[in-house]
Amino acid sequence: MSKLTGVQPTKKYLMINGEKIETDQYASLSSPYSGEEIAQIAMANKEQTEKAIEAAYESRHLMAKMPAYKRAEILEKVVSLLTEKADEAAEIITSESSKPIMFSKAEVARTIETYKFSAEEAKRIHGETIPFDAASGGVGRIGYTLREPIGVIGAITPFNFPMNLVAHKVGPAIAAGNTIVLKPASQTPLSALFIAELFEEAGLPPGVLNVVTGPGSVVGEEIVRNDRVSMVTFTGSPEVGIGIRNRAGLKKTTLELGSNSALIIDKDTVIDEIIDRCIMGAFSNQGQVCISLQRIYAHEDVYEEFTEKFTQAAKQLKVGDPLEPDTYISSLISKGEADRVLGWIEETKSSSADIATGGCLRNGVLEPTIITNAEQDLKVSCQEAFAPIVVVNKFRSMEEAVQQVNNSRFGLQAGIYTNNVKHAMYASQELHVGGVIINDVPTYRVDQMPYGGVKESGTGREGIKYAVEEMTEMKLIVWNNN
Missing domain, CATH: 3.40.309.10 (Aldehyde Dehydrogenase; Chain A, domain 2)
Structure with a gap:
C-alpha cells in the first residue's frame, strides 16, 4: 500500500475524446521523496497523439459556437468541484512532486481562483468599434472587431505547479472557446488527469480537453509539428522553448521560460x-x-x-x-x-x-x-x-x-x-x-495579472485576460452604408 495515497498504485490512461485510452507501454511514477511507486502512467505514441489532436480538431466548431455563458457555467462547475475536493487535490500534488503540503494547499486555492477568473473572462471577450470617418475614405462606413477562438491549442506544462499552470492554459482556452491537447510533465501527470475528470463531470463536451501523457520527444514533438494545432503554449526551460519556437512555423506561441530573479x-x-x-x-x-x-x-x-x-x-x-x-x-x-x-x-x-x-x-x-x-x-x-x-x-x-x-x-x-x-x-x-x-x-x-518576460524568459503573456487575447484571433467587420 502506498503511504502517500493510501491505495495501491493504479494504471493511469490517456484521455482522448472523452475516453480513457490504454497504451502498449506504461512508466512507473514514484515519489521524489520516498521513492515509492505511486502509479503506472500510460506512454502515448505518435498515432495516439495524432488521435488526440484529431479529436480536438473535430470538436473545435462545437466549442467555438458554445455561448459564453455556457463556457462560464462549465468553468464555474469546475470551481465548485475542485473546492469540494481541495484536500484530495493537494495530496495528489504532494504525492507526485514532493511539494510540501502547505504549498500544495496554497496551489489548489490559487487554481480555484484561476478557474474563477476564467469563468469571468469568458463573459468579457469583446472587440471595439473603429471610427472609420476619421479618414476621408471611411465616410459612410462603420466597422468593429471581433475576437474569435484560434482553434486547437497544444499545451505543454511543467512539474513545479502541476495544477495551477495547467489551469493557466486550460482555463483561458476554454473561456475563449478553444479545444486543447494537454501534455503534462512526465513527473506530474496525476494533477492534470484529475482536473480532466472534473471537467468531464462539469459537462465539458468530449474532445475539448484531451490529456496525452508520454515523452516530450514523441507527444510534444507531434503537438508542435501537427498542422491542426493552431497555437502552442509552453512553460519550461529556455532550451526546449527555443526549439519549439524554431519548429512551430506560423503557429502562435506563448513561451514562459527560465529566470534567475x-x-x-x-x-x-x-x-x-x-x-x-x-x-x-x-x-x-x-x-x-x-x-x-x-x-x-x-x-x-x-x-x-x-x-x-x-x-x-x-x-x-x-x-x-x-x-x-x-x-x-x-x-x-x-x-x-x-x-x-x-x-x-x-x-x-x-x-x-x-x-x-x-x-x-x-x-x-x-x-x-x-x-x-x-x-x-x-x-x-x-x-x-x-x-x-x-x-x-x-x-x-x-x-x-x-x-x-x-x-x-x-x-x-x-x-x-x-x-x-x-x-x-x-x-x-x-x-x-x-x-x-x-x-x-x-x-x-x-493569477489575473499579466505574467511573462523578456530576453530568454520567453514571449507572450499569461494571466487570464491576457492569455485569452493570445488564444483568440482578431477579425475586422466593415459595413459600407454609402
Missing part, C-alpha cells in the same frame, strides 16, 4: 520587515518556482544585518517529509536535479564565494542554501538554479544594483525594497524584465 534591498529598508518574504521567495517549493528569488543585492549599509538575519531564518526551516504540515523544504523533483545543484555548489568552493548555510543533502533533501560574495560567472549566479539556493551580494549605488540585475540572459520579474520614490521609479524604468515588483520579492504573483 533578483531583488534589490535599498539602504533605507527595515530588514526585520522583509525576512519572511525573502524566505518565502527563495525557498518555497524548494526554489522550484519560475520567479524564485535567486539573486539578492543588498546595499552595503544593510548587507551584514540582512545576511545574518536571513541566514538565521533559513536555518529554522523544517526539512523532510512533504506530507508533514510544517515541512517547508522537501526533495527536489529528481535525484538528477539534486546532483546537478550539488555540482553547482561545489563549483563555488573554488571561488571567492562563501556558503553561509546549507549546501548539503539531509536525508536526500537539499538544505536551504545561502551563498555570499558569489561572482557573476558562477552557475549559481548566471543560470537558473531551480533549487533552494540564493546568492547575496552587496552594492553601493542604485545604478550599480540595477546593472547587476540586468546582467542576466533572463528577464522575468525583479523586485526592489526601498522607501525612496526616486529609486523606485529609476528601478521600474531601467530594470529589463517583464515585471517590476516594488516593496516585495520578485516571486509575487496573483
Whole structure:
C-alpha cells in the first residue's frame, strides 16, 4: 500500500475524446521523496497523439459556437468541484512532486481562483468599434472587431505547479472557446488527469480537453509539428522553448521560460520587515518556482544585518517529509536535479564565494542554501538554479544594483525594497524584465495579472485576460452604408 495515497498504485490512461485510452507501454511514477511507486502512467505514441489532436480538431466548431455563458457555467462547475475536493487535490500534488503540503494547499486555492477568473473572462471577450470617418475614405462606413477562438491549442506544462499552470492554459482556452491537447510533465501527470475528470463531470463536451501523457520527444514533438494545432503554449526551460519556437512555423506561441530573479534591498529598508518574504521567495517549493528569488543585492549599509538575519531564518526551516504540515523544504523533483545543484555548489568552493548555510543533502533533501560574495560567472549566479539556493551580494549605488540585475540572459520579474520614490521609479524604468515588483520579492504573483518576460524568459503573456487575447484571433467587420 502506498503511504502517500493510501491505495495501491493504479494504471493511469490517456484521455482522448472523452475516453480513457490504454497504451502498449506504461512508466512507473514514484515519489521524489520516498521513492515509492505511486502509479503506472500510460506512454502515448505518435498515432495516439495524432488521435488526440484529431479529436480536438473535430470538436473545435462545437466549442467555438458554445455561448459564453455556457463556457462560464462549465468553468464555474469546475470551481465548485475542485473546492469540494481541495484536500484530495493537494495530496495528489504532494504525492507526485514532493511539494510540501502547505504549498500544495496554497496551489489548489490559487487554481480555484484561476478557474474563477476564467469563468469571468469568458463573459468579457469583446472587440471595439473603429471610427472609420476619421479618414476621408471611411465616410459612410462603420466597422468593429471581433475576437474569435484560434482553434486547437497544444499545451505543454511543467512539474513545479502541476495544477495551477495547467489551469493557466486550460482555463483561458476554454473561456475563449478553444479545444486543447494537454501534455503534462512526465513527473506530474496525476494533477492534470484529475482536473480532466472534473471537467468531464462539469459537462465539458468530449474532445475539448484531451490529456496525452508520454515523452516530450514523441507527444510534444507531434503537438508542435501537427498542422491542426493552431497555437502552442509552453512553460519550461529556455532550451526546449527555443526549439519549439524554431519548429512551430506560423503557429502562435506563448513561451514562459527560465529566470534567475533578483531583488534589490535599498539602504533605507527595515530588514526585520522583509525576512519572511525573502524566505518565502527563495525557498518555497524548494526554489522550484519560475520567479524564485535567486539573486539578492543588498546595499552595503544593510548587507551584514540582512545576511545574518536571513541566514538565521533559513536555518529554522523544517526539512523532510512533504506530507508533514510544517515541512517547508522537501526533495527536489529528481535525484538528477539534486546532483546537478550539488555540482553547482561545489563549483563555488573554488571561488571567492562563501556558503553561509546549507549546501548539503539531509536525508536526500537539499538544505536551504545561502551563498555570499558569489561572482557573476558562477552557475549559481548566471543560470537558473531551480533549487533552494540564493546568492547575496552587496552594492553601493542604485545604478550599480540595477546593472547587476540586468546582467542576466533572463528577464522575468525583479523586485526592489526601498522607501525612496526616486529609486523606485529609476528601478521600474531601467530594470529589463517583464515585471517590476516594488516593496516585495520578485516571486509575487496573483493569477489575473499579466505574467511573462523578456530576453530568454520567453514571449507572450499569461494571466487570464491576457492569455485569452493570445488564444483568440482578431477579425475586422466593415459595413459600407454609402
